[in-house]
Amino acid sequence: xxxxxxxxxxxxxxxxxxxxxxxxxxxxxxxxxxxxxxxxxxxxxxxxxxxxxxxxxxxxxxxxxxxxxxxxxxxxxxxxxxxxxxxxxxxxxxxxxxxxxxxxxxxxxxxxxxxxxxxxxxxxxxxxxxxxxxxxxxxxxxxxxxxxxxxxxxxxxxxxxxxxxxxxxxxxxxxxxxxxxxxxxxxxxxxxxxxxxxxxxxxxxxxxxxxxxxxxxxxxxxxxxxxxxxxxxxxxxxxxx
Amino acid sequence: xxxxxxxxxxxxxxxxxxxxxxxxxxxxxxxxxxxxxxxxxxxxxxxxxxxxxxxxxxxxxxxxxxxxxxxxxxxxxxxxxxxxxxxxxxxxxxxxxxxxxxxxxxxxxxxxxxxxxxxxxxxxxxxxxxxxxxxxxxxxxxxxxxxxxxxxxxxxxxxxxxxxxxxxxxxxxxxxxxxxxxxxxxxxxxxxxxxxxxxxxxxxxxxxxxxxxxxxxxxxxxxxxxxxxxxxxxxxxxxxxxxxxxxxxxxxxxxxxxxxxxxxxxxxxxxxxxxxxxxxxxxxxxxxxxxxxxxxxxxxxxxxxxxxxxxxxxxxxxxxxxxxxxxxxxxxxxxxxxxxxxxxxxxx
Numbered sequence: 001x002x003x004x005x006x007x008x009x010x011x012x013x014x015x016x017x018x019x020x021x022x023x024x025x026x027x028x029x030x031x032x033x034x035x036x037x038x039x040x041x042x043x044x045x046x047x048x049x050x051x052x053x054x055x056x057x058x059x060x061x062x063x064x065x066x067x068x069x070x071x072x073x074x075x076x077x078x079x080x081x082x083x084x085x086x087x088x089x090x091x092x093x094x095x096x097x098x099x100x101x102x103x104x105x106x107x108x109x110x111x112x113x114x115x116x117x118x119x120x121x122x123x124x125x126x127x128x129x130x131x132x133x134x135x136x137x138x139x140x141x142x143x144x145x146x147x148x149x150x151x152x153x154x155x156x157x158x159x160x161x162x163x164x165x166x167x168x169x170x171x172x173x174x175x176x177x178x179x180x181x182x183x184x185x186x187x188x189x190x191x192x193x194x195x196x197x198x199x200x201x202x203x204x205x206x207x208x209x210x211x212x213x214x215x216x217x218x219x220x221x222x223x224x225x226x227x228x229x230x231x232x233x234x235x236x237x238x239x240x241x
Numbered sequence: 242x243x244x245x246x247x248x249x250x251x252x253x254x255x256x257x258x259x260x261x262x263x264x265x266x267x268x269x270x271x272x273x274x275x276x277x278x279x280x281x282x283x284x285x286x287x288x289x290x291x292x293x294x295x296x297x298x299x300x301x302x303x304x305x306x307x308x309x310x311x312x313x314x315x316x317x318x319x320x321x322x323x324x325x326x327x328x329x330x331x332x333x334x335x336x337x338x339x340x341x342x343x344x345x346x347x348x349x350x351x352x353x354x355x356x357x358x359x360x361x362x363x364x365x366x367x368x369x370x371x372x373x374x375x376x377x378x379x380x381x382x383x384x385x386x387x388x389x390x391x392x393x394x395x396x397x398x399x400x401x402x403x404x405x406x407x408x409x410x411x412x413x414x415x416x417x418x419x420x421x422x423x424x425x426x427x428x429x430x431x432x433x434x435x436x437x438x439x440x441x442x443x444x445x446x447x448x449x450x451x452x453x454x455x456x457x458x459x460x461x462x463x464x465x466x467x468x469x470x471x472x473x474x475x476x477x478x479x480x481x482x483x484x485x486x487x488x489x490x491x492x493x494x495x496x497x498x499x500x501x502x503x504x505x506x507x508x509x510x511x512x513x514x515x516x517x518x519x520x521x522x523x524x525x526x527x528x529x530x531x532x533x534x535x536x537x538x539x540x541x542x543x544x545x546x547x548x549x550x551x552x553x554x555x556x557x558x559x560x561x562x563x564x565x566x567x568x569x570x571x572x573x574x575x576x577x578x579x580x581x582x583x584x585x586x587x588x589x
Contacts, residue, residue: 022335026327034323035316045551048323049577052330059334089576122310141311166251169307170300176310 007071014062022062026055032143033079039138040083042127046090047083054082069152076143077153080135087131125175133168140165248297249287251304257287258305330578444527445471446543453546453555455568455582462587471542472559473589478540479559527554527575548579559586 005013007028013021033054038047057078065074126134139150140161147165151158249257291297447468449461462469527543544555548570556569564586570579 022331023328026331027324030324030327031316031319034319038317039314044320048320048326049572051323052327052577055327055331056334059331086576089574119313119315122313125310126314137307137311141308142314162252162255166255166304169255169311170303171307172310173303173306176306 007075008067011062011065011071022059025058029075030055033075036076036079036138036143037083037086039123039126039142040080040131040135041087042123046086050083050086051079053086054079057082070149073149073152076139076145076149080139080153084131084135121176121179122172125172125179128175129168129171133164133171136161136164137168137172141169248294249290251300253283253287254291254297254300255304255308257284257291258301258308260284261301261305326580329581333578333581444541444543446545447471449544449546451547452550453544453548453553453570455566455584458544458557458566458568459587462589468542469589472557475540475542475557476559476564476586476589479561479564479586527556545573551579553579564588 005024007025010021010025010028014025030051034047034051037050037054038044041047041050058075061078065071126137129137135154136150139145139153140147145153147158147161151161154161291301447465449457451457458468458472462472541556541558544557545553546555547553548555552573553570554573554575556571557566559566565583566586568582570581571577572579
């Protein structure tokens with residue numbers, strides 16, 4: 001039986017002098033780290049740089065890992081910090097047009113009506129969410145970490161993480177509405193739509209399921225409009241700076 | 242648990258939103274229904290409140306929309322080339338001077354074997370890494386770094402003494418001081434070059450439009466006299482620093498196969514927030530990228546251009562015999578290594 005070595009075992013091998021062990025860790029986790037960095041930073045170039053920073057930080061601090069927490073917790077913490085450090089160094093979180101981005105964004109939804117444009121719009125909206133909320137969303141809603149682990153990563157209380165996640169979701173939804181006010185208007189005109197019986201017009205039934213939400217998001221304007229809004233925001237940020 | 246004052250808590254509202262989204266359908270959204278689960282009675286109470294409270298109804302809608310939107314983002318694919326870049330950066334970090342995490346054969350820092358490994362140079366060291374099995378103890382690494390700083394400090398003091406008594410009086414000893422100081426001048430993290438560096442001038446920089454790489458350099462050498470002159474200086478002095486350092490260490494002169502010292506390699510800097518402006522002067526950024534860039538000012542060339550479509554600061558130098566030209570591309574702020582290239586160095 002050739003069981004795969006655990007991350008902790010690979011790290012131990014690296015510390016013992018195994019030249020390939022750390023490269024194996026990189027191979028095993030590069031996509032995960034990149035994903036965190038991309039969602040936090042909002043553009044592929046910075047995400048790639050932050051991913052590199054994260055692995056170099058892991059390499060430099062490998063001997064300080066004492067096993068008090070899971071390797072994955074440590075990995076996520078370093079990845080988040082690398083992304084935030086890079087964002088601060090470069091002064092602002094930017095978004096770049098998808099046209100200049102060779103990396104396709106993978107959609108998790110099985111709804112064939114969803115388009116890449118939808119995911120781009122969500123990413124643009126996510127980049128507008130306040131940093132502390134965005135990081136919590138990335139860890140809990142995208143990386144699907146338990147609140148307790150996210151709390152350990154961020155070194156805050158579990159309740160704080162929950163609060164940030166809830167406020168982050170609401171903030172994200174607001175940003176999406178800003179990106180597509182027409183969707184909000186049509187939503188109101190459509191009333192409860194296929195929501196649950198007994199709900200009021202424009203009430204919670206309007207978000208009766210992911211398919212409904214996906215339908216609304218699919219109605220968002222195309223990439224150009226979303227990115228134009230993003231560019232306006234970036235220009236505004238630059239002006240403020 | 243479910244009520245916060247007159248309204249349900251955010252947690253209760255999020256649980257209701259998750260319930261309305263459908264826990265099974267929304268699995269990919271990562272909604273932790275275990276943490277958010279409401280009992281039937283609690284759920285009914287929250288639903289009843291939401292049915293008559295516009296504020297909470299809107300909150301539930303927002304929470305549901307946000308969670309559903311996030312469910313549409315999957316894990317992105319790794320950009321082409323990033324994995325190789327990561328592996329390359331990690332290996333370079335392992336071999337760079339000052340913090341060589343690993344050296345082959347269990348060679349401890351400061352030993353003759355370690356010095357020999359240093360002399361093997363950057364690219365050769367990377368190749369050797371494949372068969373290496375030893376690791377430098379952390380304590381030894383830092384002892385070595387302090388030894389380097391101590392040597393640099395001694396060199397600075399020696400230069401100061403020379404300033405008092407006259408440089409000419411140093412005679413043969415000046416080579417030793419210059420050698421150590423030349424290689425270590427920026428090791429101390431100083432933003433100010435040493436006296437020797439100041440006397441020699443700054444590292445020559447050239448702006449260029451568009452993407453840059455070694456092929457482009459070879460083309461430009463034929464058309465840009467200023468660049469060709471700087472390259473010629475680098476080419477002619479390619480063995481100077483290795484000889485001086487070797488002399489300073491009391492070892493034998495470099496063999497014909499020496500391709501340069503490891504500590505001449507620009508390194509990926511520590512991941513730390515910059516002191517001062519992140520968009521500071523070009524020289525500060527250069528030193529951030531390459532703390533050990535030549536203090537003599539003529540062994541490296543800096544091209545301000547782009548690399549693989551990204552704005553970049555490219556550090557180029559020639560080393561060894563036969564001559565090899567090295568290129569290291571950094572982000573303009575000097576924070577991130579974007580890529581490396583090397584190839585045979587054409588005579589100027």
